[in-house]
Amino acid sequence: MTAASGARATSASAAVPGSATPALAARDVSVVLSGRRILSGVDLTVGAGEVVALLGANGSGKSTLVKACLGIVPLAAGRVELFGDRQGDAPWPRIGYVPQRQAAATGVPTTALEVVRAGALSDGARRGLFGGRWRRATRDAALEALAAMDLAHAADRPVQELSGGQHQRVLIARALVRRPDLLVLDEPTTGIDLATIEAFVATIGRMRAAGTSVLVVLHETEAFAPLLDRAVVLRHGRVVHDGQLPPAHPGHGGAPGHVHEHAHPHAEPYRAEPVIGLSDVAPDAMGGEE
Numbered sequence: 001m002t003a004a005s006g007a008r009a010t011s012a013s014a015a016v017p018g019s020a021t022p023a024l025a026a027r028d029v030s031v032v033l034s035g036r037r038i039l040s041g042v043d044l045t046v047g048a049g050e051v052v053a054l055l056g057a058n059g060s061g062k063s064t065l066v067k068a069c070l071g072i073v074p075l076a077a078g079r080v081e082l083f084g085d086r087q088g089d090a091p092w093p094r095i096g097y098v099p100q101r102q103a104a105a106t107g108v109p110t111t112a113l114e115v116v117r118a119g120a121l122s123d124g125a126r127r128g129l130f131g132g133r134w135r136r137a138t139r140d141a142a143l144e145a146l147a148a149m150d151l152a153h154a155a156d157r158p159v160q161e162l163s164g165g166q167h168q169r170v171l172i173a174r175a176l177v178r179r180p181d182l183l184v185l186d187e188p189t190t191g192i193d194l195a196t197i198e199a200f201v202a203t204i205g206r207m208r209a210a211g212t213s214v215l216v217v218l219h220e221t222e223a224f225a226p227l228l229d230r231a232v233v234l235r236h237g238r239v240v241h242d243g244q245l246p247p248a249h250p251g252h253g254g255a256p257g258h259v260h261e262h263a264h265p266h267a268e269p270y271r272a273e274p275v276i277g278l279s280d281v282a283p284d285a286m287g288g289e290e
């Protein structure tokens with residue numbers, strides 16, 4: 001495989017667009033953290049080969065929903081299936097996850113290549129590679145994934161020395177190198193320069209063409225818009241829209257695809273009809289990185 005082209009296009013287990021089993025199906029999910037209800041009765045589906053954006057104001061519950069889907073935070077109610085399996089039995093090697101803005105450094109001296117390579121270990125084993133072949137394959141795949149994120153030059157640099165945006169790119173590369181069937185990205189482009197975002201979006205496009213399903217949390221949708229099959233909008237922990245990418249609210253000066261929600265102090269009751277109030281300017285997600 002090439003990390004840039006991603007995805008195990010030839011794998012029998014790859015998601016098949018239009019196949020009946022969604023990559024991710026969350027039903028009636030509620031989450032309570034520290035005694036606070038964060039999510040209420042949320043349904044979320046990512047069909048095989050679909051690219052779905054998860055949108056909403058700061059604090060609307062996007063990251064919590066992603067973590068609930070992946071089993072990182074517990075469900076108070078509801079059910080999540082990944083590739084048709086209950087969450088606890090999910091085939092984790094088929095899933096790549098880029099958490100929201102986390103440092104790639106662990107405190108242990110580690111190079112960028114080592115961090116990315118860690119993401120490839122299970123894939124190498126799954127492909128039946130051992131010994132020298134396994135070491136070469138994981139190293140080559142990790143180098144390709146770093147190159148896809150324009151970081152080949154930093155492969156042997158300690159991650160502690162990298163900038164925040166470079167950390168983010170290392171973590172994206174770590175997710176890509178797994179050749180995931182489901183890629184879950186939580187605001188992946190925050191702090192990354194535009195050229196790298198464009199290369200990243202092109203990579204995601206190739207992965208989708210090869211059958212990868214994608215759930216991506218976004219504040220700024222413009223770069224991803226051509227790839228998006230659907231957008232799901234959260235407000236106060238509930239789904240208020242599930243369908244086509246909503247247009248930017250006119251009159252607020254946002255660029256097309258610049259979607260952001262007001263965090264209203266008083267939650268409106270849930271309605272099945274889209275009740276999105278798209279407005280205002282998202283936090284600057286495009287800040288320079290280095």
Ligand SMILES: Nc1ncnc2c1ncn2[C@@H]1O[C@H](COP(=O)(O)OP(=O)(O)OP(=O)(O)O)[C@@H](O)[C@H]1O
Nearest residue numbers: 033034036038056057058059060061062063064065
């Ligand atoms: N561990 C926790 N304990 C208590 N409350 C939490 C916890 N984690 C998140 N929250 C709260 O849950 C709400 C939703 O947070 P979440 O991070 O999911 O929102 P978000 O939509 O991803 O926001 P952002 O766009 O700012 O990342 C927030 O009010 C947050 O303070």
